[in-house]
Amino acid sequence: MNKAAVKKPESIKISYFNQKLLTAPYLVWSAAFIVIPLCMIFYYGLTDKSGAFTLENVISIASAEHAKALWLSLLLSFVSTLICLLLAYPLAMILAQKNVSRQSFIVLIFILPMWMNFLLRTLAWQTLLEKTGVINSVLSFLHLPTLNIINTPGAIILGMVYNFLPFMVLPLYNSLTKIDPNVVNAAYDLGANAVQTFLRVILPLSVPGVISGITMVFVPALTTFVISNLLGGSKILLIGNVIEQEFTQASNWHLGSGLSIVLMVFILINMLLTAIFDKNGEGNAL
């Protein structure tokens, strides 16, 4: 477009108009499914049943049950994000070093499960981990001690890591492949050993990918209620479960929306960090 603009100044207007026109469906889409729902959440969250303004719904996050659920959610999603990062980084490095045909094959293997419904995959973990489940049947057949992690926070973390790992691998892989091999070679030429090269060249250059991956894992992990329901036996209440139950069970949309606003603050903080560290959107792999 820039080139065209230099050659034919009068075409700028048309292409600018066309561009606007092309974005119209996307604008309608975002208005209908992002902006309006957001406004509704704010409306419900900041009013009570009679429609009068109140901050009570938002403040109720400080109550013992809600604060505990939020704290637990933050803790579990932090641990899951950390595990994802530790697992994904070496994998992304190996991937980035492979030749192209192998790369795409391994990336495909990682994306493949994502084509299957997320709920089904989580349900499958339930079947695997149950007391009389697949894993325990095999273990007891081999006379090995059985695994009892279903309905514990451990199972929830496992579910989060399993479901969200690809969201960490792909941005990391993306930013690692963008590193010019000459930069790494230059580091070696100038006498850096492998550890130094990694810490002072590769790691800093992959920060956008790291930050992007952290956001992509942390945000869905923080808000999940399905994983904690299915793998936690509904015994462990995360903030996502509290909000879900306010909508579905207690039919108190005002409280549910108020708590969603609180959750949004945490998500915004996370996105702000991404914006600061990943200015060019380099880490966005998908």
Added chain:
Amino acid sequence: MKNKTVFSCGKKAGGLLMASALLAISLTACGSADNTAANGEVVVYNWGEYIDPETIDMFEEETGIKVVYDEFETNEIMYPKVEAGASAYDVICPSDYMIRKMIDNDLLAEINFDNIPNAKENIGSQYWEQARGFDPENKYSVPYCWGTVGILYNKTMVDDTVDSWSILWNEKYADNILMQDSVRDAFMVALRLNGNSMNSTDPDELSAARDLLIAQKPLVQAYVIDQVRDKMIGGEAALGVIYSGEAIYTQRENPDLEYVIPKEGTNVWIDSWVIPKNAPNMENAEKFIDFMCRPDIALLNFEYITYSTPNDAARELIEDEEIRNSSIAFPDLSQYDLETFSYLGEEGDALYNSMWKEVKSN
């Protein structure tokens, strides 16, 4: 939650989602274009796995009315959808206390029983009598299924006599107990064990019940709703709180299972067909309810879902004598101290919900 995931993976995934949504819409459009829609449609909102799908096909074939079928998991999930009126249903199948709430909030239409001759003819008078508890003049609802709530236990895993709710607090069965993940059912167990009414709104009685449930929580393997059935069949747990209708099915699949109504008494519930006020196809709704009350159809449904039918004419048709006189499907209720849930009002509901949240977050 799912939206957030999609949102964070950017435009490409969003486009994919949009494409699949379009595909889904065009598929449904094709689905409704077949010739059964000649006489309009009826939108049914029922519990999950609560009807023999064959009866729906038969209804469509006989009447030419297309059935649009939707399912819910608990009364509490169903209610806000109907109240909001966003999706207009023609026939819904809520439970007793929820029907009362819907009547009180003016959500239900009076049923014209002249158009539903099968109802009065086939459904036993004692069920109409019992339904007066939530529908005093029998004007708004037609009983569909009824039953009790009790304990299902695995004989190979439990060696105590099971006759009281208190066994659910026995530490011997830690991590082997399944509780209902539904606020009224969970509190019913604790309230009855304390000798209180399960419709209590006394804060002291409720606090005591809450403390009891909190004390029980470490022993509970999971809070589940429909999954209790499969988990008990699979031997995943020793004891589970279950609806009587599920008990017959689970026994068929796993003969080691036994169903008991605890001596402290329990909930006798009725799920009834109702027609909401904003139903767009009122006539078709009446035809649907009438069809469901036909003895042969009620029998098909009973054999498929195994929940007790109030349809006396259908019960006569059950061939297997053991099931016709089964103490699980058709128990003699006179020996138990039984209650039916009643609607507690908005304040009562709020009290239960906040206490339940304390239990769950503990």
